[in-house]
Amino acid sequence: MQLRPDFDDYFLPLIEQYEEEHPDVAIRWEDYPATNYETKLMMSFFAHSAPDVINLSSESVTSYIKNGTIQSIDDYIDSESRAAYVPRILSSAGVYKDRLWCLPWYAVPEVMFVNKQILEEAGMSMEDVPRYYDDLPEFCRQIRERTGKFGYYPIYTEGSRVQVLLWERGVPITSPDGKQAAFNTPEAEEVFTFWSDLYFEGLVPRNSITATHRTPIEQYKLGNLALLTAGPQLSRQFKNDAPEVYDATEVVELPRWSNSEKSLLALMTLAVSKESHHSKEAVDFAVFLTNEANQIEFAKRTITMPSVTKALQDPLFQNSDDSLRGRMFAVAARETAKGEVLRPIRNNAMLNEVLNDVMESTLLGRVTPKEALEEAERRINDVLGR
Amino acid sequence: MAWVFLMPTIIVMGVFQFLPMVCAFALSLWDYFPNAPENQFVFLDNFIRLLHDSAFWLSVRNSLLYLLCVPIIVVLSLGLALLVEPKIPGIGFFRACYYLPVVTMMVVVAFAWSLIFDTDNGLLNAFLAAAGISEEGIGWLTNERYALWSVMAVTVWKGLGYYMVLFIVGLKAVPMELREAARIDGANSIQSFFNVTIPSLWPVISIASIISSISALQVFEEIYMMTNGRVGTSTVVFDIYETGFDMGNGGIDLGYASAMGVVLFAIIFSFTAISARKMDSMYAK
Numbered sequence: 087m088q089l090r091p092d093f094d095d096y097f098l099p100l101i102e103q104y105e106e107e108h109p110d111v112a113i114r115w116e117d118y119p120a121t122n123y124e125t126k127l128m129m130s131f132f133a134h135s136a137p138d139v140i141n142l143s144s145e146s147v148t149s150y151i152k153n154g155t156i157q158s159i160d161d162y163i164d165s166e167s168r169a170a171y172v173p174r175i176l177s178s179a180g181v182y183k184d185r186l187w188c189l190p191w192y193a194v195p196e197v198m199f200v201n202k203q204i205l206e207e208a209g210m211s212m213e214d215v216p217r218y219y220d221d222l223p224e225f226c227r228q229i230r231e232r233t234g235k236f237g238y239y240p241i242y243t244e245g246s247r248v249q250v251l252l253w254e255r256g257v258p259i260t261s262p263d264g265k266q267a268a269f270n271t272p273e274a275e276e277v278f279t280f281w282s283d284l285y286f287e288g289l290v291p292r293n294s295i296t297a298t299h300r301t302p303i304e305q306y307k308l309g310n311l312a313l314l315t316a317g318p319q320l321s322r323q324f325k326n327d328a329p330e331v332y333d334a335t336e337v338v339e340l341p342r343w344s345n346s347e348k349s350l351l352a353l354m355t356l357a358v359s360k361e362s363h364h365s366k367e368a369v370d371f372a373v374f375l376t377n378e379a380n381q382i383e384f385a386k387r388t389i390t391m392p393s394v395t396k397a398l399q400d401p402l403f404q405n406s407d408d409s410l411r412g413r414m415f416a417v418a419a420r421e422t423a424k425g426e427v428l429r430p431i432r433n434n435a436m437l438n439e440v441l442n443d444v445m446e447s448t449l450l451g452r453v454t455p456k457e458a459l460e461e462a463e464r465r466i467n468d469v470l471g472r
Numbered sequence: 473m474a475w476v477f478l479m480p481t482i483i484v485m486g487v488f489q490f491l492p493m494v495c496a497f498a499l500s501l502w503d504y505f506p507n508a509p510e511n512q513f514v515f516l517d518n519f520i521r522l523l524h525d526s527a528f529w530l531s532v533r534n535s536l537l538y539l540l541c542v543p544i545i546v547v548l549s550l551g552l553a554l555l556v557e558p559k560i561p562g563i564g565f566f567r568a569c570y571y572l573p574v575v576t577m578m579v580v581v582a583f584a585w586s587l588i589f590d591t592d593n594g595l596l597n598a599f600l601a602a603a604g605i606s607e608e609g610i611g612w613l614t615n616e617r618y619a620l621w622s623v624m625a626v627t628v629w630k631g632l633g634y635y636m637v638l639f640i641v642g643l644k645a646v647p648m649e650l651r652e653a654a655r656i657d658g659a660n661s662i663q664s665f666f667n668v669t670i671p672s673l674w675p676v677i678s679i680a681s682i683i684s685s686i687s688a689l690q691v692f693e694e695i696y697m698m699t700n701g702r703v704g705t706s707t708v709v710f711d712i713y714e715t716g717f718d719m720g721n722g723g724i725d726l727g728y729a730s731a732m733g734v735v736l737f738a739i740i741f742s743f744t745a746i747s748a749r750k751m752d753s754m755y756a757k
Contacts, residue, residue: 124719132506243702292591292614296702435719446702450616
């Protein structure tokens, strides 16, 4: 997903190497941009032309299990290969109903990019960067008043964003059996109130109600945004597209709720199509792509984190140097250590739709946070109860 | 022999237009998911579900509101055509300028206008603030009162050039003798315009109205790019996309999306039929 042409020099030699070691296997690599990736992938399933090995984000895996488009890989992976992955990551991302459905690949722990130039303009220092969400509104207010720029650019209505906002505060989305909504709690109301107040008070851009994840990245690159929450791999883009911003960038850990230290680990996985005629070879290739050596090499190029236990013990993630890249690895390693993979949920896409809708209604002032949560609970229970 | 020449068109239209239409009608009666081991025939359930879907009816309302673009486009493009139709040195430059948005990709147009309409840093609000009209900044794309109208303005702006060209061709076809006869009979330029030019242009006006109506009812790209269907701007086609194809937000529900498509087809078909009949009767007079 969105790896060509930037990583051709990594993947093409790897594919060549694998084909040399397995003369009866020929690999064709197809890559699509992240936007609408899943739609294009689903169309390939409909056309019975889906790839054998598929790159999926961990949170979308259950949709594919439910649709019957990917298969369990239990029968094709040996216990030694399976034991190589960080158990916590393997079980939360790949195991569903006691079966293994995908292999974890690279993790993208979010970090916070800070534009020190904007802090200077506002007469602030790195000490003023909020460590907790409680401090975020005041930070945004000062940046706005002193520089006319924005401190932070939240995403409110894209993909799983609302789920993540709730999850950060420790709010469960559904009951353990997945049959009922479980998010209508005082903590969830606090989350909705906090983020909508930030919006109502004009402390974040008003266009954030319709923004996708690309918008804050663009604003950060233009030097209009003080803080950006994103994966560290974006630093490569900043270096190429906005070298001045890159030079002014520092990286720190994400702000959190003072009473919930949770942080999210976005994870890429490799699954195998149910219609694959080469399931065994597909799993073997997925194991090859995710082995220790290949994951370390990929992490070096992308500033992502490997999902294999031995790879994480590499000095690269243990003793980072003091360059910005080194500090990014250090922050990413700390985030990975405490980060959790968003557990796949049944009806994930429908949950997203409802939660995004009610968040939008709250921001538009149509409903209060309490009413929004009640509406979402009712709509989701309607579907889950069918 | 005639059939041999017609076959390529019949095959292409049959495979890529009529067959998908028939399939969509059939799909609307199913709870359908490709590759699923079993799909359930639900008959009219998807249509009954539509009746109770307030989000869908908001989209229908927005799609119908979008039809307001039609008279605006027709009047403005006719006005532009009148301005650039005369043979004046350098007029080709202005024609090209007005036509430029038509050949520019909607993605580029929508992106540029999103920057202009940006609530906090947009050009339009900066201008209004400088002129002392609004210090607060208007939520062109973030306020329910303005968002749909702002997107409609972009649709009108982008489409003007295309209809302007249609009207230029129409104006060229107005017989000079008629205009001269009117002038000799004592008609001033306004009388000549309403009594000679407009009746002569009626076929072009009909075509422009029908084409722009269908385009308005099928609007998608502007909405997708500028508001992502948020802030009360979703239209029926956007709803069909979200319901049928957007895996990240709503999932894939092809049967229900097909039912929406059937309703949209009915709306467009009825609207076009009524407009065509109305235009014909007016033209006959």
